[in-house]
Amino acid sequence: MTSKGIGVVGAGISGLTLALRLQQLGVDVTLYADSSADEMRRSRLPNTVARMKSTRAREQALGSEHFTPAVSLSDTAKISIKGEPPLEFQGSLEHPFHALDFRLLIPAFLDDFTSRGGRLVVTEGSPGAAEVETWSADHELIVVAAGRRSVAELFPRDDRRSPYDRPQRSLLAGLYTGIAPAGFSYNVSPGCGEIFQMPMWTRDGLAAGMLVEAIPGGPLEPFTRLSYPDDPRAFTRTLEKVLAEHAPRIAERIDSGSFAPLGPDDLLQGAVTPVVRTPVAKLSTGRVALAIGDAWITNDPITGQGANLGSHCAWVTAEAIAGGGPYGEEFGRSVAAEMWRVAGPVTEWSNSFLQPPTEHVFRLFAGAAVDRGLADRFVNLFSDPVAAWAVFSDPAQVDALLAASEVSLPAAS
Structure with missing residues (x-):
């Protein structure tokens, strides 16, 4: 049987960003989705997310920027911590957040893919490992970006990177x-x-x-x-x-x-139980399945990074695939290592924020409350998770920010 390039399982933001980018790069791709575009438009609310600077730039590069009326853009972010008195500050966003119902965005992406000649297979229900194994025989590589059954069966939990065994919210x-x-x-x-x-x-x-x-x-x-x-x-x-x-x-x-x-x-x-899964699975067909997006990492939405990380992982994967095979286990591990450069900080940051703030993070909040420049810096960190975690994880970096802003805080009692 002649191989049909790359198979992508899942038509969320990760799967569609990957499919659209591969299509743009001239790579043959087949997308497996459990819903048509019209079914997605009629579905239940899947999430409430904000897409940030890099995600929106990727959509523009794909020619897939949709539904961006000015009223849907947030150019400020306000943080409020309840207390007597409350601790509050507002910062200006250099690159506005865009919040869009995914029942509009994802079908629009899917229409872009098919209108540009993309090959779409609408499946019956969420696929499992058996379906992924069968489809893999037709492809040089199969990338799993969604599918509850296939995820659980193909990609076991990575205990080293998964500190929680139950939902934290x-x-x-x-x-x-x-x-x-x-x-x-x-x-x-x-x-x-x-x-x-x-x-x-x-x-x-x-x-x-x-x-x-x-x-x-x-x-x-x-x-x-x-x-x-x-x-x-x-x-x-x-x-x-x-x-x-x-x-x-x-x-x-x-x-x-x-x-x-x-x-x-x-x-x-x-x-949501936060979890990181093993990203590469060897299949009985001799092919490899690579997990990206929510199929690889599911973080609690507390830092608002889920869709943004999914978009990033898809882009990294597309660039690696376009560089050529062979698409074996070594390839999959290499791609996962490159994705982890951003996914690691996002995961650590999200898991950390599920706990009460550390003393140095609270000092950063307090500094932002009295210095507008620091408040601006704080809120813009959400668009740069690597820089954000570098700050939030390091008391010395917080001290440096406070010193640069010449913020004077009372000593902790």
């Missing part, structure tokens, strides 16, 4: 009316969790995207498990009270008369 993501836009908002309620909110372009136009991250066993967790369809009014009124208590800077922008979820399909509840 209970999650509620949703789209809402009745919240006045005000850039990206990151709210911390110590011991309870985090609440993120930003303007987001959706199927219904501009809305407020919001993610509640509740610490298990804490006062926020019961809310993340409430059922909206059972009693929509009670859900909405309870959320108002939650925001007033744990994220007052969001609550003060709410219009009670119009505040509500867009609809039952615009809410997503669940939990």
